Amino acid sequence: MAIFSQLTVNGLIAGSIYALVASGFSLIYATNTFMHFAHGTSVAVAAYILYTLFTLLGIPFYVSAILTVFLTGFFGVAMYRVVYLPMQKRKASNIILLIASIAILIMFENVIMLFFDANVKSLQYIKITQGLNILGATITKLQIFIIVFVIILLLVLYLFMKKTKLGRNMRAVADNKELASIIGINHIRISDYSFFLGSSLAGIAGILIGLEQNLFPNMGTWLMIKGFTGAVIGGITSVPGAILGSYVLGFFENYAIWFLPSGYKDGIAFFLLFLFLLFRPKGLFGLNKGVKE
Amino acid sequence: MKKIIVILSVFLLMVLGCATPDTTTQETTTIKVGVLGPFSGDAASYGESIKNGIEVGLEASGLDNIELVIEDSKCDGKEAVSAVNKLISLDGVQAIVGGVCSGGTLAAAPIAEQNQVPMVSPSSTSPDITDAGDYLFRVVPSDAFQGAFGAKLVYDKGYRKLGVLYSNEDYGVGFNKVLSENFAELGGEVVASEAHERTSVDLRAQITKVKEAGADAVYIISNSADSAVAAMKQIKELGLEVALFGSEGLKGDVITDNAGDTAEGLFVTSVSGGTQAFIDAHNAKFESNPGPFAAQGADAIQAIAWAIKLGASTGAEIKDNLYKVEFEGDSGSIKFDENGDVFGSYEVFVVKDGAFVAEE
The missing domain is CATH 3.40.50.2300 (Response regulator)
Incomplete structure (x- = not known):
């Protein structure tokens, strides 16, 4: 029993971390319909911004955290304006944009290394202690916070996409850019918003993951792979779906380890991705065509 | 027509470029030595630490005709293979210090052997390296x-x-x-x-x-x-x-x-963190204590330097001489056995108040 609850908790923690990355990625995908893999960069950049502001400059944590979220949002808009938009204006296909996004991902990994060196860094904000004991499983306060935060995020994003005007406009742009333009929606403005919001989510992810797992230059790549897998499982076109898919991935990985040698952990994740791509490419909650949620 | 001329001249340059390393090494006495290790990715801290050690060791060797060529292997088999190919074919190195991670070293070793370029690893400790060919040495015990x-x-x-x-x-x-x-x-x-x-x-x-x-x-x-x-x-x-x-x-x-x-x-x-003399030399040069395997990096380049001092200039000669080399290195006595291994000793450290101290 203790084992089962610990594995469940482990799955919840892993799923929440993947969901933090997947939600922003999926939000940007939902409007722009191309794979913004450089979203992983935003998470890493956020963690290092926080490290600079809080750990190096000594600015109070909450001020640093709020600044980090805003700066990461603008970093996302800058990527859109400097890289993607000029390419879109030249009629670049979504494949070209995907390649550009991978280029950004690799480039910033090295830029971070240039400024901060390759060593692991820690934010030194929370003292590491033994977790609380709940039903035989141990979990730290930070981890509980992350899980609760992600569940609230799931609800907020669902309501945002469904009920707000901006959310509806985003879905309209995703559905048909030209048609949305005709009825007076500025699709570039909407993309700005989606990059700002999606990257701000990456900012929050960077803060929480930085606290939970420390910082290293290629953290973005690693997180993007898992976040993307979660998003595909849940349905990449649906933001709440991406979050739920991340939990499916987290649970599946952790439960499967109990029966299989632990060296297969990442293999299991990609096996699941492979199954979904083969048999249910739209994911658990995605729709066949277009973007509706 | 213009395009064809450009393409032809580029092609010609490439052919000439490939042919040059042999002639230059004969004209001048400079011997190129490659450094193969992770300089990006999560293991980059080991690469940096070893590179610093190599620079200290190179200065101590007293040879000024060794030119280091650094190539990134990212602690990964695939990357190590392309890096070692570049070092050998493009840069024309005669010996290599590296690789750092066992996986990369084992992947690169057959290519180095095929091209008769000896590799001296400062840090690859996998038992498999013992049997990975005549051209692979290491100054760190298995x-x-x-x-x-x-x-x-x-x-x-x-x-x-x-x-x-x-x-x-x-x-x-x-x-x-x-x-x-x-x-x-x-x-x-x-x-x-x-x-x-x-x-x-x-x-x-x-x-x-x-x-x-x-x-x-x-x-x-x-x-x-x-x-x-x-x-x-x-x-x-x-x-x-x-x-x-x-x-x-x-x-x-x-x-x-x-x-x-x-x-x-x-x-x-x-394995040894280095003699006091080495730690002092490292501190003088970099204003920091040596990192992991820095002393082994110094010994790897010094082993190659000794082989060159014994009269070797090509990869095959350096390999032959490496089996004869014997010296007191910064990390202990260096003498390669028939597998290119050294017999080393270990130290035990324990973390006390946030710092490593030697365990009695």
Whole structure:
């Protein structure tokens, strides 16, 4: 029993971390319909911004955290304006944009290394202690916070996409850019918003993951792979779906380890991705065509 | 027509470019030595530390006709293969210091052997390297020794139920095998042996299994600081009250700085951190203490320098002379056996108040 609850908790923690990355990625995908893999960069950049502001400059944590979220949002808009938009204006296909996004991902990994060196860094904000004991499983306060935060995020994003005007406009742009333009929606403005919001989510992810797992230059790549897998499982076109898919991935990985040698952990994740791509490419909650949620 | 001329001239230049290394090495006495190691990616801290050691060693060797060419292998087999190809074909190196990670070294070794370029690794400890060809040397002892040493250390400290967390690649798999066999031979029991991806920072599933198995000591075999720090943090969070042991990859300020209290009491088996003279020279040059394998980096380049001093200038000659080299290095006595291995000794360090101190 203790084992089962610990594995469940482990799955919840892993799923929440993947969901933090997947939600922003999926939000940007939902409007722009191309794979913004450089979203992983935003998470890493956020963690290092926080490290600079809080750990190096000594600015109070909450001020640093709020600044980090805003700066990461603008970093996302800058990527859109400097890289993607000029390419879109030249009629670049979504494949070209995907390649550009991978280029950004690799480039910033090295830029971070240039400024901060390759060593692991820690934010030194929370003292590491033994977790609380709940039903035989141990979990730290930070981890509980992350899980609760992600569940609230799931609800907020669902309501945002469904009920707000901006959310509806985003879905309209995703559905048909030209048609949305005709009825007076500025699709570039909407993309700005989606990059700002999606990257701000990456900012929050960077803060929480930085606290939970420390910082290293290629953290973005690693997180993007898992976040993307979660998003595909849940349905990449649906933001709440991406979050739920991340939990499916987290649970599946952790439960499967109990029966299989632990060296297969990442293999299991990609096996699941492979199954979904083969048999249910739209994911658990995605729709066949277009973007509706 | 213009295009054809341009293409032709580029082609011609490439042909000439390929032919030049041989003639230049004969005209001048400069000998190019490649440095193959991770300079990006999560193992880059080892690459940097070794590179600094190499520079200290090169100065100490007194030779001024060695030119270093640095190439990034990212601690990865594929990358190591392209890096070693570039070093040999494009840069025309006659010898290589490297690789750093066992996986990359084992992947690069056949290519170096085919091109008759000897490799001297400062840090690849996988037992498989012993049989990986005539052109592969190392100044660091094989994990066949360290695994046995580590097993005895755990046993002597009075622990009988060992859990192992090892990274799932040549280095971790080789180390784990030797460690587990030796610990069982001594009369202890390896209750759990869990692999993780080399760079993974989520080891909760593995640690949960170790906890369930009732281990009283955990051995962390890792050459990724990110992963090792995460392992110690999660061991504490999951409430395992165990003694911690670590492979030499865990000995570095990066571990104590980031793992904080969780590393307190960690025992690390380590190859030599360098003689006092080396530590002083390193401090004078870089204003910092040598990192992991820096002293071995210095010894690797000095072994090559000795081979050159004995009259070698081509890769094959350097290889032949390396088997004759014998000197007191910065990390201990260096004399290669017929497999290109050295017999080394280990030191035990323990983390006290956030710093590594030598265990008596």
